[in-house]
Amino acid sequence: MAQILIVDDDAQLRQSFGKILESEGFEIRAAACGEAGVEAVKSLPPDLVIMDVRMPGITGIQAMQQMRAACPGLPVVIMTAYGGTETAIEATKLGAFDYILKPFDVPDILRLIGQALTAGRLTRARVAIAPEDSEDGGDDSGDALVGRSRAMQDVFKAIGRAAPTDALVLIRGESGTGKELVARALWQHGSRADKPFVVINCVAIPDTLLESELFGYEKGAFTGAGSRRVGKIEQAQRGTIFLDEIGDMPMNVQAKILRLLQEKQIERLGGRETIPVDVRILAATNRDMEAAVAEGRLREDLYYRLKVVTVTLPHLREREGDVSLLAAHFLSRLARELDMQNPGLTPEALDMLTAHPWPGNVRELGNVLKKALIFSRGCPIDPEEMRQAIGTRRDASPGADRNTDPRGAQEAAQAGGDAPLRAFIRHALMDEAGNAAFEHVLDAVARDTIAEALEITGGNRTRAAKLLGLSRPTLIAKIEKYGLKVTTQVQ
Ligand SMILES: Nc1ncnc2c1ncn2[C@@H]1O[C@H](COP(=O)(O)OP(=O)(O)OP(=O)(O)O)[C@@H](O)[C@H]1O
Numbered sequence: 001m002a003q004i005l006i007v008d009d010d011a012q013l014r015q016s017f018g019k020i021l022e023s024e025g026f027e028i029r030a031a032a033c034g035e036a037g038v039e040a041v042k043s044l045p046p047d048l049v050i051m052d053v054r055m056p057g058i059t060g061i062q063a064m065q066q067m068r069a070a071c072p073g074l075p076v077v078i079m080t081a082y083g084g085t086e087t088a089i090e091a092t093k094l095g096a097f098d099y100i101l102k103p104f105d106v107p108d109i110l111r112l113i114g115q116a117l118t119a120g121r122l123t124r125a126r127v128a129i130a131p132e133d134s135e136d137g138g139d140d141s142g143d144a145l146v147g148r149s150r151a152m153q154d155v156f157k158a159i160g161r162a163a164p165t166d167a168l169v170l171i172r173g174e175s176g177t178g179k180e181l182v183a184r185a186l187w188q189h190g191s192r193a194d195k196p197f198v199v200i201n202c203v204a205i206p207d208t209l210l211e212s213e214l215f216g217y218e219k220g221a222f223t224g225a226g227s228r229r230v231g232k233i234e235q236a237q238r239g240t241i242f243l244d245e246i247g248d249m250p251m252n253v254q255a256k257i258l259r260l261l262q263e264k265q266i267e268r269l270g271g272r273e274t275i276p277v278d279v280r281i282l283a284a285t286n287r288d289m290e291a292a293v294a295e296g297r298l299r300e301d302l303y304y305r306l307k308v309v310t311v312t313l314p315h316l317r318e319r320e321g322d323v324s325l326l327a328a329h330f331l332s333r334l335a336r337e338l339d340m341q342n343p344g345l346t347p348e349a350l351d352m353l354t355a356h357p358w359p360g361n362v363r364e365l366g367n368v369l370k371k372a373l374i375f376s377r378g379c380p381i382d383p384e385e386m387r388q389a390i391g392t393r394r395d396a397s398p399g400a401d402r403n404t405d406p407r408g409a410q411e412a413a414q415a416g417g418d419a420p421l422r423a424f425i426r427h428a429l430m431d432e433a434g435n436a437a438f439e440h441v442l443d444a445v446a447r448d449t450i451a452e453a454l455e456i457t458g459g460n461r462t463r464a465a466k467l468l469g470l471s472r473p474t475l476i477a478k479i480e481k482y483g484l485k486v487t488t489q490v491q
C-alpha cells in the first residue's frame, strides 16, 4: 500500500483530503507545517508527499528541498491556492513532480498521484559499488531503470505521465541509451501490463518480410503462403506492440501503420476482411527523423503522428552521477548471471569509468564491466583491469558493441597482420586452400574460445555456457566434439 504524506497548515484540508485518499486505499500521514513534514520524511520516507506552499515557518518549496536532499527521488506534489506561474516554475525547477491549483477535483489529483507514484518507483536505484551492497534485496529485476541524474529524473517523470495513458509514445535516443528498457517500463506501468508486449525490430526483419510479419496473411496471398498466418499486430491484441527502429521502416509498411493508427484496424495480406485491433503502440528510433522526412524516407504525416508524445533519452555523458550507479547495478547483475562473486571496484577504477566518454552509452558501460568482471581475480577491479576492459573496445561507432566480443579472436584479428591468429589463418589458407580452410579455422577458433571460457570459469560448464552465450547441452556437445579436457575445480 502506498503511503502519502500530506503537509498543510489547514487542518480541515488535511482531514477531508486524507479521508478521500484513505478511501482510495492509500495510507495517510499528515503534518501541519514544513518543518514537521521534513522530520516525518527523515524518520520514515513516504512514497509521495503532497504539500502546500504557504505555511507558517518554512515554505513548501523550502521543505521540499530539504526532503529531497534527505531522500532523493522522493516525488513531491505542490499545492497552491495562488495561480502564479512563479511558484509553478520555481516548484518544478527545484524538483517538484508537479503542482496543482487549489481547489482541485478529486479525479485530477488521483491521476497525478498515480503518475507520481510510478515515477517514484522508477527512481529507486542502487547506491554504492561495494560488493556487500550488491545483495540488497531491492528491486532486482534485471530490467530496473537506473538513474538519479536530473536528466533521467525527467525521463522517469515523462514515463510516469505517459504510461497510464494509451498514447502512442516515441522514444528517441542514441544507440545504447536504454530505449527498449523505457518501452518496457511504459508497458509495465501502464494499464496493459498483464497483456502481451510484442517487439518488432524493423531493421532486423528484411523489408520483404516485415509487412507479412506485422499484418499476417491469408492462405494463397503470395507464392509460399500455404496457410493463413496471424501477424504480430494481431498477436498483440489488447496488449502493447513496440516498433523498434521505426526510422528504418519501408514506405509501404509506413502507410499501413499510419492507417492502423488512424483507423485502428488492419487487413491481412491477401485478405478482404478488416480486423479491428486494440493495441497500444510504442516506437523507438535512434535516427534523425527530421532528416529522414526531408530526404523522403519517412512519411511526413506518420512523423507528425509519431512525435506527439516523445521521450528523449539523454546521452550517458549528460547523466551526472549515474555512471557509478549504473556500474554498481551492472556489477551485481552480471556477477549473479555469471555465477561469480561481485568483487566491487576500486575508487581509481571508478574514476576511469566516470572519465570515459561512453560513445556507446549504457550498453557500452555494461559490456566494459562484463569484461572487467571476467578479468578480475576476486579482488576489487583495479585500474589495470579496467584499462584492459575499456581498451579492448576498438570501434566507437554506435551499436558496435551490441554483442560482447569474444576475447581473443576478434581482438587478435583487429590487432594487425602479425597477430598470431592472423598468422594462423594465413597458414590455414595456404595449407588447406581449396580444401576446408574455412571449417578448419572456425573449428580452431571455436575450440580455443571454449577452452578459454572453461579456464576462466574454472571448468564450470554452466557458467562457461552463459559466458559463451551457448546452451549447456550445446557446450557439452562441443566439448566432446573438440575432445576438450575439463578439470573441474571445487567451487
Ligand atoms: N537506465 C538504465 N538502467 C539500467 N540498465 C540500462 C539503462 N539503460 C540501458 N540499460 C541497459 O543497457 C543495454 C542497452 O539498452 P537498450 O537495449 O534499451 O538500448 P537502446 O537504446 O534500445 O539501444 P539500440 O538503439 O542500440 O537498440 C541493455 O542491457 C539495458 O538493460
Ligand SMILES: [Mg+2]
Binding pocket: 179, 180, 244
Ligand atoms: Mg534498442
